[in-house]
Amino acid sequence: MAAHAPVAIVGGGLTGLAVAQHLHAAGVPFRLFDARDRLGGRIRTEHLGTDGFDLGPSWFWPGQPRMAALVQALGLEVFEQYATGALLYETEQGGVIRDRGMSSMQGSLRVKGGMGAIVSGLAAGLPKGSPETGRTVVSVSDAGVLGFADGGSFEADKIVLAMPPRIVAGLGFVPVLTSEVDAALRDIPTWMAGHAKCVAVYDVPFWRHDGLSGDVMSRRGPMVEIHDASAGDRGALFGFLGVPVAQRAGQGDTVAQACVAQLTHLFGPEAAKPVAVFYTDWAEELHTAVPRDQDPLTHHPAYGRPVSLRAPLGARIFLASTELAPEMGGFLEGALAAADEAARWVLAR
Incomplete structure (x- = not known):
């Protein structure tokens, strides 16, 4: 029975x-x-010690009462997305322009521990x-x-x-x-099912010392949108991939290496040696995505x-x-x- x-x-x-x-x-x-x-x-949250780094959703926003009530009921600490400093813009030719645009996630909230x-x-x-x-x-x-x-x-x-x-x-x-x-x-369409996300973790958020917010908009890639994902005393940068699903399929290690190379180009040699790199391609997750989800949503x-x-x-x-x-x-x-x-x-x- x-x-x-x-x-x-x-x-x-x-x-x-x-x-x-x-x-x-x-x-x-x-x-x-x-x-x-x-x-x-x-x-999905990966950890280094007690610090959590999100490979799925990272934020919620003021004016979302259920999330606010839940984190309070669970006794979790909430903090604002770091958005102080200049945003970088990467051109198709690889040029890096400072102070072009604004921090798109300013005012959003993150949860300590991810x-x-x-x-x-x-x-x-x-x-x-x-x-x-x-x-x-x-x-x-x-x-x-x-x-x-x-x-x-x-x-x-x-x-x-x-x-x-x-x-x-x-x-x-x-x-x-x-x-x-x-x-x-x-x-x-399944929300975010066609996306991939890469997080590079560093000992400290060194870009802040240069007056940078960690935000990047890129026309070159492989990451087309990058944000500060620091947690605790550790620094971290994460980005959404702009590489089509078919091109990145099964290439996780190669894609992650390309992401670190892009961060090095944008933020300098300190970005070349992360203490950890986490990568998830949600389009490859059988319990999240179907073939029709392979084209990432544009809106x-x-x-x-x-x-x-x-x-x-x-x-x-x-x-x-x-x-x-x-x-x-x-x-x-x-x-x-x-x-x-x-x-x-x-x-x-």
Whole structure:
């Protein structure tokens, strides 16, 4: 007989973890399953000692009340993105121009220890054993049965699919989704799924001594947008890659070396010797991106639920992700708004 719980949550990113927090607070038993070997989804933080460096989302903003309340409830320290000093502009020919433009992320907020501290804080507050990693769900039925890649199954009265819509579309549904619902899921771009991010860590933020903010806009690359990612006493610079997915595929080490070379060109010889380099290509993450996500977004989509996805998928299945959030879609705040919506659906029925 398959294991059972009143609620099953599929996806251990911020939305799934926040749904779990809501249910635990309400005394509703649940199980959370994530295909990765870690929780967090698109939140991924690498550490050197106690310093965290984000390879997924790095910021939230004033005016995002759910994020503000969550970090406060978890007892986490928040600080402003460093934006003091000059911005650099790199031309297509490799020229470096100082004081052209403005710090685009000025006023944004970061979390001490990285966004992974939020994941750890939420997970620590859940019942032991309720989140399970390394459990890949491949099918879901309106009878409330999840099927796993290892052949196992799990039954639940209600199921929350806390995953990007395009990942949801790749599941086997019983009964099969209508063509309208399937098309709607596949048409919603996964936020940041086509991007790659590189972080170079240094003993100190030496660029600040030269009156630089760490911000760079580049027409040359490989990183097209660079920001200060310093944590603790360590300095760090991170950038978003502008190299097309097909060109960087499987070339992580080479791309990381090219990023360090670019930082050296921009900031001088001190940038040539980072103490660590972290690199993630989200387009290669099977549980984040599908082939259609390989073209990075050039603007922030107008996220929200299309008409065909406004009703639950049958009596037992609810979709929840930042792309479907009632507000702030694509942001961490949107992930929490989606969790609020999913929790209301579970608790009201």
